[in-house]
Amino acid sequence: MSDAPPGMEVAYLKRTSPAFKALKDVVSATALLKLLPKLTKFCHTGTLEVFHSFLLRFCSKRQYFPYPGMKARLMLAALSWNALQRSNATEKVDVVKWSKRKGAWVLEERRKKQASDSVPPQLKSLMSRVVEVASQHLQLPPIAEPKLQRRGCHVAKPSKEELRHL
Incomplete structure (x- = not known):
């Protein structure tokens, strides 16, 4: 028993x-x-904190926006956030990266970046219209590209296959 x-x-x-x-x-x-x-x-609040950080890209706390502007910015942020959530941002990809701590190239797994076609067409047309209207009202000189020094390491970057076989 x-x-x-x-x-x-x-x-x-x-x-x-x-x-x-x-x-x-x-x-x-x-x-x-x-x-x-x-x-x-x-309750974990990590996702909520990420969303609030994402909102700050559209409407900073350090700058005043009139109510219609703030409302429009928040709507754009919501559209962009929803597009990002529906995109393939959860797919993982291998990235070859220089590790300062190890002093060598390492293979690191990261989330795939958002594809440019995941932006909703409404948002694309709205942004192109905003740029068009703004360019008609503002006559700004073209901005010169800044000359930045490339920083990197002294060792040539290996392929992903070479790092997988180490």
Whole structure:
């Protein structure tokens, strides 16, 4: 006859074993049982924080926007956020990256960047219209490209296959 509780096929621990008694003491501890309701109400807010950070790209807290401008910016942010969520941003790709800590090239897995065609067509047409209207009202000189020094490492970049076989 098995020590298994009714409805279970296999008993992993015998009720008389020291391991079962230790597990029972831990699980039925008063301190744990008091904390359990608080722990079950815990909610991760990481996604919400990412969304708020994303909103700051469209409407900074450091700059004043009149209500219609703020509303339009928030709507554009919502459209862009939804497009980003529907895109293939969760696909993983391998990236060859120089590691300062290791002093060598390493293969790193990252999320795939958002494709340019994942922007909704309404947002594309709206932005092109905004640029068109703004360019009619503002006569700005062309902006010269800044000359930046390329920073990198002294070792040639290997292929992904070479790094996989190391």
